[in-house]
Amino acid sequence: MSKLKKALEKAMKSRLADERHLPGDRQAADAGFRMKRRRCDVQVTYSQTQVQSVDARILERNRVLALFQEYKTTEQIKRLRTQVLNQLEEIGGNSLLVTSANPGEGKTFTSINLGVSIAQEFDRTVLIVDADLKNPTVQHYDFANDFFNINVNQGLADYLQGHVSIPDLLLNPGIEKLTIIPGGHPLPNSAELLGSPRMEALVKELTSRYRADRIIIFDAPALLYCTDPVVLSRFVDGILLVVEEEKTSKNDLKKVLGMLKGKKILGTILNKSKSQ
Template identity: 40%
Template sequence: MSIIEKAAGRIAGQARESRPRPRPATPPPLVAAVPQEPPVVQLAQAEVQPARIAPRHQIDVERLHKAGMVTPNSERTPVAEEFRFIKRPLIGKALYKGQGAIRHGNLIMVTSSLPGEGKTFCAINLAMSIAMEMDHTVLLVDADVARPSVLPALGLEAETGLMDLLRDESLDLADVLLRTNVERLSILPAGNSQKNATELLASQSMKALLDDIATRYADRIVIFDSPPLLLTSEARVLAEQMGQIVMVVEAEKTTRNTLKDALRKIESCENVNLIYNKGRSFAEPETYGYYRS
């Protein structure tokens, strides 16, 4: 190797040594992993409708009181005292659950032999008196579908009711019940008149409805203001489903034979009570003209 070649090699070596050596790559700083929140998805919220509460129908209790009828929170009256006696055995049988309990004992029909004997008067007073109890509620049914008289007597307007419920399967009992300003009293109106009322009352739909009414609420007593027994066939059909029957007898007008004929129509019911109505008051102050038996 010549001197020139040796000199060139030394120069090349010096050149290589003078080049800066590459620094090792600096690792990226450690960053703690932060969990990311899931994206917020805006869901369409269904509109929540407040529960529909049926308005209370206002019974003019002051007018009823002036008419001599039983009203809540009123002073003790002769009529109120009589219906306290009348209701007690009915309630006892209605709610008895032991051996010998009455089927549908809480379904009580108030009827009479003929119109005008005071059955609606007695049905309303009985319902009002039971509504004054602390532990029971009352449903008053206007079952005199040919001549409804409960709502007019209470000063209420006609409404859909029993007949509509039996004819229209889309209706529920809650759709036709009337809540009233008497806290424990509700009313089922007769509804729109139907030509086949007897057949509707004798239908399986009616039997299912009565079973539901009788068993849905253990503390409920149901009072039916029914048609007179000797005037239409609806009362006899209805009586077959009742646990108890109250027969209103007009004093000094309803004959013995008339009463016997009427009682034969309800022989299927073993629990029949009589109210002797419109009797003349005697001299004794404790006798008011309304009697029980």
């Protein structure tokens, strides 16, 4: 077992030991939510969402691998999907933020493929939001373009500045029950806008309107790159932390877990592990 894996296990055991149960009224509310939820086939008809079907060969080339059963990665993503959905069901939540310590460690790849995998379940719909608005680097993929081959010139940044409404931004890349919101142009004051009442109201609207079947995934910047993920984490139900073997250091991991103290971490994903 690598030093990073040992550090991950130790850190997560420590966090689990510190967690407390939800208050009784919150437990009852969450239990009621789970009992009311019924598994049924979700049918989606797009009226406001722009549909741009993308050739499957392009999606495969761009590493949207969850669509293709022949890849070993696809089965690993399915296992991650099961764990994430179970965790969200336990806490009565339907939103999560995906982040990492440093840029280029696989958070966008994880966000996209996890979302695609969840959308393949017969009773789920998925919305993936590109929330990396702080001058994205070459390591961060504009997933509307680089994963789905859809060129757009506006996104979440434009909404937060009051230039567009959310229906103007919704895109379906031809994958059933999957919708995306692009990030848009970089914002120097991204942390302030992501923590604004307008963003909070947006998250509440997205998470409450189709609570019974919709999962919302926010692809956030790296934690050691800017404060945006910590700001945005106030509005979501849980966090997925992506670490890259032989790149994310134990010191980086320690810093990140300190920054997320008190937040609900659903789990950590060891990316590019040689043992996989």
